[in-house]
Amino acid sequence: MSIKIFDSKVRKVVPFDTREEGKVAMYCCGPTVYNYIHIGNARTMLWFEFIRRYFEYRGYDVTYVMNYTDVDDKIIERSKIEKITPDGIALKYTKAFEDDLAAMGAETPDIVSKATDHIGGMIEAIEGLVEKGLAYESEGNVWYSVEKFDGYGKLSGRTLDDMRAGERVEPMPGKHHPLDFSLWKAAKEGEPSWDSPWGPGRPGWHIECSVMSTKYLGMGFDVHGGGTDLIFPHHENEIAQAEGLEDSEFVRHWMHAGMVQMGAEKMSKSLGNIVLAHDAVAQIGGEVLRYWALSGSYRSQVVFSDSALDDARASYERWSTFLSSARHSLGDDMPEAPVHPRRKVGGEGLEGPGSEFTQRFISSMDDDFNSAGAFAAVHELVTEGNKALEATHGGDVEARARLIALTSSFVELIAALGFGFAPSEGGSDVLVGGLVEFLLEMREQARAEKAFERADAIRDKLSELGVITEDTPSGTRWRLGAAD
Numbered sequence: 001m002s003i004k005i006f007d008s009k010v011r012k013v014v015p016f017d018t019r020e021e022g023k024v025a026m027y028c029c030g031p032t033v034y035n036y037i038h039i040g041n042a043r044t045m046l047w048f049e050f051i052r053r054y055f056e057y058r059g060y061d062v063t064y065v066m067n068y069t070d071v072d073d074k075i076i077e078r079s080k081i082e083k084i085t086p087d088g089i090a091l092k093y094t095k096a097f098e099d100d101l102a103a104m105g106a107e108t109p110d111i112v113s114k115a116t117d118h119i120g121g122m123i124e125a126i127e128g129l130v131e132k133g134l135a136y137e138s139e140g141n142v143w144y145s146v147e148k149f150d151g152y153g154k155l156s157g158r159t160l161d162d163m164r165a166g167e168r169v170e171p172m173p174g175k176h177h178p179l180d181f182s183l184w185k186a187a188k189e190g191e192p193s194w195d196s197p198w199g200p201g202r203p204g205w206h207i208e209c210s211v212m213s214t215k216y217l218g219m220g221f222d223v224h225g226g227g228t229d230l231i232f233p234h235h236e237n238e239i240a241q242a243e244g245l246e247d248s249e250f251v252r253h254w255m256h257a258g259m260v261q262m263g264a265e266k267m268s269k270s271l272g273n274i275v276l277a278h279d280a281v282a283q284i285g286g287e288v289l290r291y292w293a294l295s296g297s298y299r300s301q302v303v304f305s306d307s308a309l310d311d312a313r314a315s316y317e318r319w320s321t322f323l324s325s326a327r328h329s330l331g332d333d334m335p336e337a338p339v340h341p342r343r344k345v346g347g348e349g350l351e352g353p354g355s356e357f358t359q360r361f362i363s364s365m366d367d368d369f370n371s372a373g374a375f376a377a378v379h380e381l382v383t384e385g386n387k388a389l390e391a392t393h394g395g396d397v398e399a400r401a402r403l404i405a406l407t408s409s410f411v412e413l414i415a416a417l418g419f420g421f422a423p424s425e426g427g428s429d430v431l432v433g434g435l436v437e438f439l440l441e442m443r444e445q446a447r448a449e450k451a452f453e454r455a456d457a458i459r460d461k462l463s464e465l466g467v468i469t470e471d472t473p474s475g476t477r478w479r480l481g482a483a484d
């Protein structure tokens with residue numbers, strides 16, 4: 001059993017094979033740090049970090065590189081609006097991006113590279129392209145000559161004529177072909193600039209990614225990711241730059257995440273019209289957003305709407321409640337979450353009641369990261385876990401052993417998915433779980449003492465607070481949410 005991925009370069013699902021056995025070198029286009037990022041970009045970033053995490057779960061050594069575009073027209077525009085320097089804008093929104101991604105459970109990439117730290121390398125690459133006749137200078141600007149690169153259009157599967165018709169690019173003075181793209185932009189007054197063989201200026205956007213990815217990962221690295229909106233022209237241009245310069249393959253597998261559709265139903269209930277991840281984290285909670293972002297396939301278009309978020313929250317809380325109930329029930333026997341869960345290829349070491357679900361989780365994820373199947377496996381595990389929990393409350397010793405085994409698989413899988421269920425997360429699940437269990441014990445005691453009024457008062461108060469209790473022969477079960 002091995003991982004299969006949909007490779008955008010060949011537009012089909014292919015076996016995932018790496019340049020070096022057991023190692024994955026991957027790069028994903030990061031944000032232009034001129035504002036808080038759109039929820040759609042956040043989903044793309046979450047997904048590639050999750051894919052990285054899953055490679056590690058499957059035993060690979062991963063080097064993950066992401067860039068920050070910290071010099072760009074949009075940053076300069078924004079700096080005029082906010083009346084702070086372009087540097088200040090880049091710093092402010094880099095920090096916000098990092099905080100928001102962390103709140104959504106994403107780990108920092110191994111290498112985070114800023115465009116402005118690599119201007120020298122970009123100038124060198126542009127000089128190389130000019131020397132090879134693939135680029136030309138005109139009035140302090142340097143353009144890439146798309147007609148000179150044979151493979152131009154191979155990623156997006158379009159010819160120059162298709163692209164020209166589709167993109168409606170305006171001819172510009174000094175450009176040989178309307179699709180020629182900018183490698184170096186001559187400085188305009190008041191804008192950040194660097195010295196170069198073509199005079200002061202700054203690099204175009206595309207050159208930074210091919211230069212920084214190959215600097216850290218070399219040519220022919222394993223995975224290059226980004227949103228589908230970057231296939232053309234950004235990734236097409238990256239290929240032209242890197243392969244034009246090196247005459248060898250730039251990237252082994254291209255992967256692209258689908259776009260987010262803003263819900264047709266208005267985001268009105270309590271959320272207003274959220275489009276920025278920063279606001280969404282504050283109002284919805286980072287891990288609920290993570291659930292929403294990762295529970296549907298990375299390639300599909302997903303909807304961001306009240307009902308999609310309500311579903312995500314309910315499912316997230318189901319897991320959270322199971323975790324706190326198991327923790328409460330098992331006490332010192334509660335299995336610890338692995339700090340960095342790794343499974344070797346083949347599902348090695350899988351046994352016991354939880355293994356069936358772990359196996360299904362792995363086979364779904366191996367199939368082009370089919371997270372819908374993987375999340376379903378975890379939900380079924382929780383269903384079994386809840387049964388074991390109930391039987392454990394009834395004093396069944398075997399059920400307790402089963403609960404321990406199932407919980408052990410559960411904590412491994414949620415760690416692989418990147419959920420922490422931290423007490424601060426929406427609803428403070430650990431604290432809430434502990435308090436509810438405590439109140440239910442008080443109620444039990446009251447009943448034992450035949451203080452039925454006090455017992456009912458506790459139940460009514462819990463119900464008022466949205467805790468549904470159900471008395472069963474094996475004890476009282478509870479959950480959060482509306483009564484059936």
Ligand SMILES: [Zn+2]
Pocket residue numbers: 028029030209234
């Ligand atoms: Zn890029």
